[in-house]
Amino acid sequence: MPRPRNQVPDRFFLTTAIDYSNGDPHLGHALEKVGADCIARYRRLRGNDVHFLMGMDEHSQSVLQASANAGVTPQAWVDRLSTVFTDFWKRLGCSNDDWIRTTEPRHARAVTALLERIKERHPDHVFLAEYSGLYCTGCEEFKADAQIKDGHCIEHPTLELVPTKEPNHYFRLTAWRDPVLQKIENGEFLVEPAIRRNEVLSLLRSGLQDISISRVRLPWGIPFPDDPGQTVYVWFDALINYLAATGFPEAGYEKRWPADLHVVGKGITRFHCIIWPAMLLAAGLDLPRAVWAHGYVQWEGSKMSKTAGTAVSLESAIARHGPDALRYFLLREIGFENDGNFTWERLDVRYTDELANGYGNLASRVLAMIERYVGGIVPTGVADTPLDQEGNARVAAYGNAMDGNLIHEGAQEMWGLVSRANQFVEETAPWNLAKAKDTAGLDRALGALARALTRITLMIHPFIPGKAGEVWGGLGLPGTAADAKWGALENPPTGGGKVRKLTPLFPKPVS
RNA sequence: GGCAGGGUAGCUCAGGUGGUUAGAGCACGGCACUCAUAAUGCCGGGGUCGUGGGUUCGAGUCCCACCCCUGCUACCA
Secondary structure, X not given: OOOHHHHOOOEEEEEEOOEEOOOOOOHHHHHHHHHHHHHXXXXXXXXXXXEEEEEEEOOOHHHHHHHHHHOOOHHHHXXXXXXXXXXXXXXXXXXXXXXXXXXXXXXXXXXXXXXXXXXXXXXXXXXXXXEEEEXXXXXXXXXXXXXXXXXXXXXXXXXXXXXXEEEEEEEOHHHHHHHHHXXXXXXXXXXXXXXXXXXXXXXXXXXXXXXXXXXXXXXXXXXXXXXXXXXXXXHHXXXXXXXXXXXXXXXXXXXXXXXXXXXXXXXHHHHHHHHHHHHXXXXXXXXXXXXXXXXXXXXXOEEOOOOHHHHOOHHHHHXXXXXXXXXXXXXXXXXXXXXXXXXXXXXXXXXXXXXHHHHHHHHHHHHXXXXXXXXXXXXXXXXXXXXXXXXXXXXXXXXXHHHOOOHHHHHHXXXXXXXXXXXXXXXXXXXXXXXXXXXXXXXXXXXXXXXXXXXXHHHHOOOOHHHHHHHHHHOOOOOOOOOOOHHHHHOOOOOOOEOOOOOOOOXXXXX
């Protein structure tokens, strides 16, 4: 399959879905942010000029209602949530370059400009029509089928739903079905993984309807151009954040647009893979190169969303073993493709087994042997040991996997090298070399182990940037792991650094 | 209902176009080692490959039926 995003190797504009501000962040939000951050960090390692965007979706009826329930103004409500979200993402080590909020002026400007641009190019693609639906007087909004049970609103089963019509502005989505379909089919616009691509394709093939893009009676939104009585429907509004963050419509936005990758949840592919590209085509703008739709975090096999999400708070999940451990768990156990289960037991197992006994212990034993047997200076030497050879193969396979956003497979390659490094320790038995005063043998073995640990550290850095950074320092390497480039992974620095022993990176809880 | 994906060791999963004793990691049992966070390495036990038929010299791998799970099925985001 062609990968057009690699046509521009230097620049990489990466986004996550903007989070909906109707409640506190949970593990599901965290998976997406951490996964995208892992990709962003990997891309920097690859040498791309990464621009990483995250943000908040702050309009809509639900936000208005949530703020009313809390007894505060909508603005105060979203201000607070924006802070809560950014604090969590900072604690989890997210390296986003920008944080956009749909209540910002730069966003409203872009929404208005995009609508104007569509109307200019295709005057009949934005038009007025009647929207009819079932209106709940309790919620003061139209209800979708999924929100209706036995002919009544789920929230207000005692009230009658009122069939209502209102004039809405519509977008002629149907006109763009074939162009969007074609761009997905020919690989110009990638929808990944394949299961999501198939879903989107079948949706497109089964036909589309024009969509309503405005709402009356909803003050909490962006005013619809030339129609002060209506606001822009929240989804039409929200998608444009990716473009707004490039500075659109101001000159210079083309330096960032199009996005190279939109990371989203599997539930919102039709907005990102059908409606959004249609909007862009109508406005004569380039499509993003790719959308990656990840799965969900589940709890005991069922959805962990707003309702069930209270089972595990993000706060407690971070507190268990620290932010790096949670990042690692989400990416390793849950993965970035299928759904996965969160359980405390699995979190503990991954932590103890892979981080403490695996990576942490390897770092600990390598640094200790360098300290004890060769005076704490990393030996220089020729990278021709079996461990170096294994490293070459693992690094190459890691790169292939990570290039395709298969971060789960990337992690597997990294673990393959950890395993081989531990074997290498047993094979060379440096403690015996030391007894035999075989300094050449010690240099050769410990030099190879230092190079392997350097490679492992760089490969694991996108997953656990904090702890990997500590090991980088422990190896006495120049600069930081975050600034290191691919060359350091292919040909790790050949020694000379002064090691520094570390306190255990992943202490085991005493129990 | 329709479309799509899946049901393989206790757990999480690998197993292109059918072919020697079905694999990995974790968990479990034994042995070895001591540099390391009682860590690591080696060996081993453990599976009627959802069910029932069929094609074939031979099927986890193809065909049919059935059971179960998951996702999508268009304006909650």
